[in-house]
Amino acid sequence: MTLIKSISGIRGTIGGNPGDNLTPLDLVKFTSSFAKFIKNRSKKKRIEIVIGRDARVSGEMVNNIVVGTLQSMGANVLDIGLSTTPTVEIAVTDSAADGGIILTASHNPEQWNALKLLNEKGEFLSAADGAQILTMAEKEDFLFNKVDEIGDYDVDDDYIEKHIEEILQLPLVDVKAIKRADFRVAIDCVNSTGGIAIPALLCALGVNKVDEIYCEPNGIFPHNPEPLPENLTELSELVISNKADVGFVVDPDVDRLAIICENGEMFGEEYTLVTVADYVLQNQKGNTVSNLSSTKALRDVTEKAGGKYFASAVGEVNVVEMMKEKNAVIGGEGNGGVIYPELHYGRDALVGIALFLTYLAKKAMKISELRKTYPEYVISKNKIQLSPEIDVDKILSEIKKIYKNHKLNTIDGVKIEFANGWVHLRKSNTEAIIRIYSESNSVEDANKLADMIKNDVDKIKSIN
Numbered sequence: 001m002t003l004i005k006s007i008s009g010i011r012g013t014i015g016g017n018p019g020d021n022l023t024p025l026d027l028v029k030f031t032s033s034f035a036k037f038i039k040n041r042s043k044k045k046r047i048e049i050v051i052g053r054d055a056r057v058s059g060e061m062v063n064n065i066v067v068g069t070l071q072s073m074g075a076n077v078l079d080i081g082l083s084t085t086p087t088v089e090i091a092v093t094d095s096a097a098d099g100g101i102i103l104t105a106s107h108n109p110e111q112w113n114a115l116k117l118l119n120e121k122g123e124f125l126s127a128a129d130g131a132q133i134l135t136m137a138e139k140e141d142f143l144f145n146k147v148d149e150i151g152d153y154d155v156d157d158d159y160i161e162k163h164i165e166e167i168l169q170l171p172l173v174d175v176k177a178i179k180r181a182d183f184r185v186a187i188d189c190v191n192s193t194g195g196i197a198i199p200a201l202l203c204a205l206g207v208n209k210v211d212e213i214y215c216e217p218n219g220i221f222p223h224n225p226e227p228l229p230e231n232l233t234e235l236s237e238l239v240i241s242n243k244a245d246v247g248f249v250v251d252p253d254v255d256r257l258a259i260i261c262e263n264g265e266m267f268g269e270e271y272t273l274v275t276v277a278d279y280v281l282q283n284q285k286g287n288t289v290s291n292l293s294s295t296k297a298l299r300d301v302t303e304k305a306g307g308k309y310f311a312s313a314v315g316e317v318n319v320v321e322m323m324k325e326k327n328a329v330i331g332g333e334g335n336g337g338v339i340y341p342e343l344h345y346g347r348d349a350l351v352g353i354a355l356f357l358t359y360l361a362k363k364a365m366k367i368s369e370l371r372k373t374y375p376e377y378v379i380s381k382n383k384i385q386l387s388p389e390i391d392v393d394k395i396l397s398e399i400k401k402i403y404k405n406h407k408l409n410t411i412d413g414v415k416i417e418f419a420n421g422w423v424h425l426r427k428s429n430t431e432a433i434i435r436i437y438s439e440s441n442s443v444e445d446a447n448k449l450a451d452m453i454k455n456d457v458d459k460i461k462s463i464n
Contacts, residue, residue: 005030005134011105011114014058022113027065031101032144033136034117035073037129038099042120046151049075050091050118052083052159053103054252055192055217058113062103066115070101071151072144080159082193082217084254085116086348087163092122093344094162104253107226110219123345124317160197163350164204170342172283173354174361179206181361186211186244186260188235190225191218192252194349201350205357211242227251227258227336229266236264246360246367250349256336257349259356261368269336270295274374276338276352277330279359281305286329289322291315292415293424293437294334297375313412314426320345334379377421380446382436383428384457392427392434398460399425399453416453420445423453 003012003021010030012022019026038047049070053059063079070077080091085102092100100118108114117125117133125133136142145151167173185207189195195215202210213234214222224231227249239247239260247260259267267275274297277288281302288302291314299309307329312322319339323331332339337347340355363370386392396414407417413426413435421440428435434457438449 005137006130009115009117009130011108011112013111014062014113022062024065027062027115028069029137029140030115030133031066031069032073032142033133034099034101034115035070035075036136036142037133038075038120039073042098044098045074047075047099048078048095048097050078050080050088050095050097050100051103052080052088052091052100053193054084055082055195055219056103056105056110056113056252057219059103059219062113066101066103067153071153073142073151074145074149075151077151077153079153079155081155081157082196083159084163084193084197084350086255086344086346086350087159087197089118089122089346089348090163090166090344091156091159092118092120094159102253106253107251107256109225110221121345123320126317126321160200164197164201166343167201167351167354168204170340170351170354172280172342172358173205173351174358175204175206177361178357181245181357181364182209183207183246183357183361184209184211184242184244185357186213186235186238186242186247187215188213188232188247188249189215189217190250190252191216191220191222192225192254193217194250194252194254197254197350198248198250198353201353205354207357211238211244213238221252225252227256227269232258232260232266236260236266240264246357248349248353254349255347257338257352257356258336259367261371262366263368265368267367267371270334270377270379271297271371271374272336272352272356273330273332273334273338274298274301275359275370276340276355277301278305278374279355279362280330280340281307284329287326289319289326289328289331291319291333292409292412293379293426293435295377295379296422296439297377300375311409311411311415316347318412376441377439378441378443378446379437379439380443380450382438382450382454384434384436384454386432386434386461388432390432390461392432395434395457395460396425396427399456402456418449421449423449425453425457
């Protein structure tokens with residue numbers, strides 16, 4: 001089954017049977033339910049919805065179905081075309097729309113697509129809101145409008161440019177410093193909309209030497225589009241061969257940023273947020289937030305700057321909610337997701353690049369040297385396959401009992417603090433697995449922590 005329905009939207013592989021894959025019928029059901037939800041929420045007879053998409057091959061087809069469905073529900077549609085997730089988020093608020101839909105399956109392979117749903121603040125829906133939409137879709141609880149009540153359709157292709165202009169206006173983005181640094185930058189945009197946005201951003205920042213690979217937005221991903229080290233070997237080689245100062249890689253919808261050092265080594269996706277936060281905290285006193293599975297290094301730089309660090313449940317909507325609650329000046333996720341509230345509450349690789357280059361220019365050091373200024377932590381990511389009948393909640397409850405004398409965080413699974421690191425266990429919402437993330441000062445120690453917990457889980461399974 002390759003159709004995944006969650007509180008944040010619907011995603012799946014194109015084609016196949018309705019209800020099992022992402023078919024036109026499924027697109028109509030979920031789009032209609034979203035439109036009805038927004039109508040009920042706004043109390044308006046005629047709602048305004050922004051739509052944008054990444055460059056996937058299925059994007060135009062999906063876009064046509066979603067736009068037509070929204071119009072049939074009486075919604076006026078502003079189509080910003082090939083775009084990025086953060087650009088659509090900004091467009092919702094800038095246009096005073098009632099909601100938005102981003103057509104992207106993020107880092108999933110090209111046969112996938114998805115609807116990501118936004119509220120009137122340009123932010124992902126809460127769990128409760130998402131649950132309402134899922135219920136409406138399941139019951140097919142929506143009514144299409146008569147011909148004289150069909151919504152309008154408008155196009156605006158300039159929102160990436162508007163997004164970049166808003167980034168340039170941020171006080172902590174120093175275009176003059178970046179120009180003076182005369183950086184040579186290599187980029188890999190995986191043949192999606194980063195190929196439109198990143199070169200334009202770099203040009204606006206005064207970067208004149210840019211080496212591009214895979215920047216044609218045709219949706220044909222040249223490698224696995226998730227920005228992980230094993231997928232970035234070509235850019236790493238390009239950085240070395242062209243003597244670039246830095247390499248930037250984004251995922252298909254441009255909300256995650258991975259960085260490559262001048263020597264071709266990975267900067268570490270966990271340290272994208274850490275470094276940007278370090279720069280922000282030196283200029284804006286305040287707190288930070290990341291999710292429970294993100295590196296301890298963010299806590300270290302936050303406390304060093306005199307702020308307080310807070311950990312949220314996994315998921316962007318949870319990070320944003322806690323950032324607002326704790327008045328965080330910067331936050332995000334350890335997958336290269338930077339959330340900078342001065343611009344908007346959403347992961348944004350574009351603002352991440354602008355802030356990172358500003359900091360690198362001001363530090364006047366090689367990126368590998370900058371990386372060495374931060375604590376060296378390593379995260380090990382593991383999972384335990386479970387049979388469907390196993391009670392995952394009971395396993396997590398037993399783990400809490402075993403480690404009751406340690407510092408525990410139970411807002412999302414169980415996170416256990418050890419003297420030399422931490423382990424976070426949480427159940428998957430889509431698979432019969434337990435995800436186990438562990439962090440320590442070395443790969444060996446991180447794996448030891450994970451293996452210890454996996455052995456505990458195996459013992460619990462055998463007893464029950």
